[in-house]
Amino acid sequence: MSVEYIITALVGAAAGAGGGYVLHNYISSKRVEGAKDLADRILEEARKDAQAERKEYMLQAQDEILVLKKEVQDEYKDRDKDVKKREAKVQEKEERLETKTDKLNQKDSELVALEKRLSRHERSLTEKEEQLDQMTAEQNHKLEEISGLTAEEAKQRLLTEVESQTRHESAKMIRQIEMEAKETADRKAKEVLASAVQRYSGDFVAENTVAAVTLPSEDMKGRIIGREGRNIRALEAATGVDLIIDDTPETVVLSAFSPLRRQIAKMALERLISDGRIHPARIEDVVKKVEQEMDVKLREIGEQATFDAGVHGIHPDIIRLLGQLQYRTSFSQNVLQHSLEVSSLCGIMAAELGLDQKKAKRAGLLHDIGKAVDHEIEGPHALIGADLAKKYGEGKDMIHAIAAHHEDQPPTTILAVLVQAADSLSGARPGARKELLENYVKRLEELEGIATGFEGVAKAYAIQAGREIRVMVDSERVDDDQTHILCKDISQKIEENMTYPGQIRVTCIRERRAVGYAK
Numbered sequence: 001m002s003v004e005y006i007i008t009a010l011v012g013a014a015a016g017a018g019g020g021y022v023l024h025n026y027i028s029s030k031r032v033e034g035a036k037d038l039a040d041r042i043l044e045e046a047r048k049d050a051q052a053e054r055k056e057y058m059l060q061a062q063d064e065i066l067v068l069k070k071e072v073q074d075e076y077k078d079r080d081k082d083v084k085k086r087e088a089k090v091q092e093k094e095e096r097l098e099t100k101t102d103k104l105n106q107k108d109s110e111l112v113a114l115e116k117r118l119s120r121h122e123r124s125l126t127e128k129e130e131q132l133d134q135m136t137a138e139q140n141h142k143l144e145e146i147s148g149l150t151a152e153e154a155k156q157r158l159l160t161e162v163e164s165q166t167r168h169e170s171a172k173m174i175r176q177i178e179m180e181a182k183e184t185a186d187r188k189a190k191e192v193l194a195s196a197v198q199r200y201s202g203d204f205v206a207e208n209t210v211a212a213v214t215l216p217s218e219d220m221k222g223r224i225i226g227r228e229g230r231n232i233r234a235l236e237a238a239t240g241v242d243l244i245i246d247d248t249p250e251t252v253v254l255s256a257f258s259p260l261r262r263q264i265a266k267m268a269l270e271r272l273i274s275d276g277r278i279h280p281a282r283i284e285d286v287v288k289k290v291e292q293e294m295d296v297k298l299r300e301i302g303e304q305a306t307f308d309a310g311v312h313g314i315h316p317d318i319i320r321l322l323g324q325l326q327y328r329t330s331f332s333q334n335v336l337q338h339s340l341e342v343s344s345l346c347g348i349m350a351a352e353l354g355l356d357q358k359k360a361k362r363a364g365l366l367h368d369i370g371k372a373v374d375h376e377i378e379g380p381h382a383l384i385g386a387d388l389a390k391k392y393g394e395g396k397d398m399i400h401a402i403a404a405h406h407e408d409q410p411p412t413t414i415l416a417v418l419v420q421a422a423d424s425l426s427g428a429r430p431g432a433r434k435e436l437l438e439n440y441v442k443r444l445e446e447l448e449g450i451a452t453g454f455e456g457v458a459k460a461y462a463i464q465a466g467r468e469i470r471v472m473v474d475s476e477r478v479d480d481d482q483t484h485i486l487c488k489d490i491s492q493k494i495e496e497n498m499t500y501p502g503q504i505r506v507t508c509i510r511e512r513r514a515v516g517y518a519k
Helices: 003-147 151-199 220-225 227-239 259-275 280-309 316-327 335-353 357-366 381-391 396-403 414-428 437-452 480-497
Strands: 210-214 242-244 251-255 457-463 468-473 505-509
Touching: 151 480, 210 259, 220 227, 220 259, 227 242, 227 259, 227 280, 251 259, 259 280, 259 316, 280 316, 280 335, 280 357, 316 335, 316 357, 316 381, 335 357, 335 414, 357 396, 357 414, 381 396, 396 414, 437 457, 437 468, 437 480, 468 480, 480 505
Parallel strands: 468 505
Antiparallel strands: 210 251, 242 251, 457 468
8 A cells, every 4th residue: 555545544534533532412402492491391390280289279378277266266265155154153161251251250250259158268267266366365274273174184185085095995896796706606617527526436545655565574685785885786777766774684775766767767776676686787678678567557657547537538558657657656645646636536527517527527637647747748737738738639628628727828628627627626635745854834824823913813723724814803903894805915925925735714703792890
């Protein structure tokens, strides 16, 4: 190719490129103008649509405003009516208040007038009281001059006379009321108690704290003691008793506070003596066998006691405890025999009163069951017995009767009172219990001292082994009615200050003697 051809081609290409650019610019300007016209038309249409919608919204808003305005006007009218009604009511109340105010003002004026009249009356009364006080003072002064006593002295004398007269009248009333009450209660109680005591004739068994075992020969003492005392030590250790071997011929004394242990030791020693083989191992075997036999014997004794009392259905453990009471004493009175007595007395009194005789006998038989174990358990034997009765399924009445027979609990049932009374009867009957002479004399002296400590008592004598005290009163200082009060006071003080079985009868005697001499 030549250079000219190339140049011509290049010029042609440049011219084509320029024409294409011009053509492109023309077409682009035409498109822009068309887009502007279209956009103007769209905007114009949008403006028209917006104005139409605006008018439409304006019209709707005006309609809603009119509706709301009407509603507000209606509500205002209703409220206006309510306000007018309330105003009318308020006005009516104001009128009534004004009427009441007028009435109150009228009453106030009346009260003021009444207060003025009362003030005048008070002043008048005050003046009259002053005049009366003055006249009373003058009269008192004249009376003091006439009687020779001051007002205080006269008042004291009057009070003394009134007190004396009142005590005299109260003593009469007390005496009359008590006599009326006792006409029926005392008669019936005495009949029941007397019948129970007369119908019961029980034995009395006295136990000591020692038991004697007779030996076949004097040589047996050495065999009982054993080499270096080993036999006697083994026997004391196994039985819990003290063996006393002294110069008493052919006798060994067993000493123990527990009659049960003493009995076991006595039986064991008698068997060892009859057997002849006495050494520590043999002693232990014999004591064990005797204890087993004693356990069987206790059950037999308990069963016999329940049979004698006519009581059935008792727990076997309680029967064994009843057997142990055979070897327990209280104030030298055998506890099992005492329990049988109480059972019998309870049954007799229950029959007289129309109560359950079997239940009464059962309560009387079991009332001292706690004494079988009171050396092992701390506490009053009545409460211990109640716990045992509860443990072995006795009823609530039975448990309470056992617990209350010594006032450890206040008696609240007739059965408890029956057991309490029967227990006192059994312990208080002649010969039932023994006490040391020293304590006996001390109790009598204390009894007489309580009685002579009262004003108006001349002498006091304890009789009937301390079951009764007779009080001689000074007839010049104590009248008949005061004697009755004095008797009650002495009885109450004896109850508060002394401990004694049964009851003590207090008899106050007042007599007037006239002595003359014929010459």
